[in-house]
Amino acid sequence: MNTLLLTLVKTMFGSQFDKAEKLLGETPDPLLVYGVEVSIQMYIAELSEPLRELYVVGYSLPTTSEYIYMSTAQKIQHIFSQYIKEAELKDFYEMDIASAGITRGFMAKKCDLYFTMENKLRRLLKCCFTLYKVPEAKQEEVIGQILKMDLKPIAEKIIEDTVRKAEEGFESVLAEK
Template sequence: MIYAAVKLFLENGYEKTTTASIAKAAGMSPSSFFAAFDNKEALLLTLVKTMFVSQFDKAEKLLGETPDPLLVYGVEVSIQMYIAELSEPLRELYVVGYSLPTTSEYIYMSTAQKIQHIFSQYVGEAELKDFYEMDIASAGITRGFMAKKCDLYFTMEDKLRRLLKCCFTLYNVPEAKQEEVIGQILKIDLKPIAQKMIEDTVRKAEEGFEAVLAEK
């Protein structure tokens, strides 16, 4: 069911994919979907956990040993932006993931500790609860920029610079440090990295779906 959903989400987007179409693609009856998931949002939550669980790890590996935590944060967010810009179905999945109650709550809960590690030196005596609440704000900022497509007058560089400035300012990062890190991020060619991640996502979905069909 999950493999079928990923395949259909990538082809048609989240909103246009119905639970009945997912069940049909999985070779099951429409009612079978609800034996596995309460609703489509519950299935999306499973996918969001997969999408978000390793994003910071990927950014750290890309940057090498002991990278600046601010750089890791900026690269991770920037890769999300590139993925959304390169794939409309994935843009929709990200935006919906940042919007629905269960998926957005998972994002806040799963990233609050990471955010605390990255920004604690700039936010004084803030506790985990404070970082959870600030993550609600930064996630809202990220969602807004993600939903807005780039164009001739709002380039990817403009988007990344403005997004990162907003987020870094929220966490009290000094202006000079902001400019330093943003400058470093804009020098990294993240587009092919994002494209590779999209291709890997599509490949894994197709291979998994085909393997399930072969077993059936």
């Protein structure tokens, strides 16, 4: 079961930063890439209960969460080292543990009348950007850009592709038997 879950987590997390970069075009602001990547995760979790559960479990279990921290620490360092110049890779690894906990908490809570997607994204990004010591003015600029983007259709497409890949994989396993 753990191997299957780790495979699913690797599939979900493996290309998320790349997808965000492609969406933003040539040489995007790394902070914007981070914000878009995290925001797409939030939309996916909001739109698909099974994928929400996968994300929450992925961020919670030791094996899968360790994969997440190890695979994103260097990306996090690249994005945020300009704000925390004295930090080393191990520091970004540790901060990624904190930001993953924040992200998991926001993912687990479904939007409602008071906690809208806009409020969720604004609060989540503010928490993460503050953790990484991004200046207030830059936080507001990037959060404003992200909130103007229509990320829901992108999340819907990722969900559709993920479900299709999962079904194809399941069918091939059944065919082998």
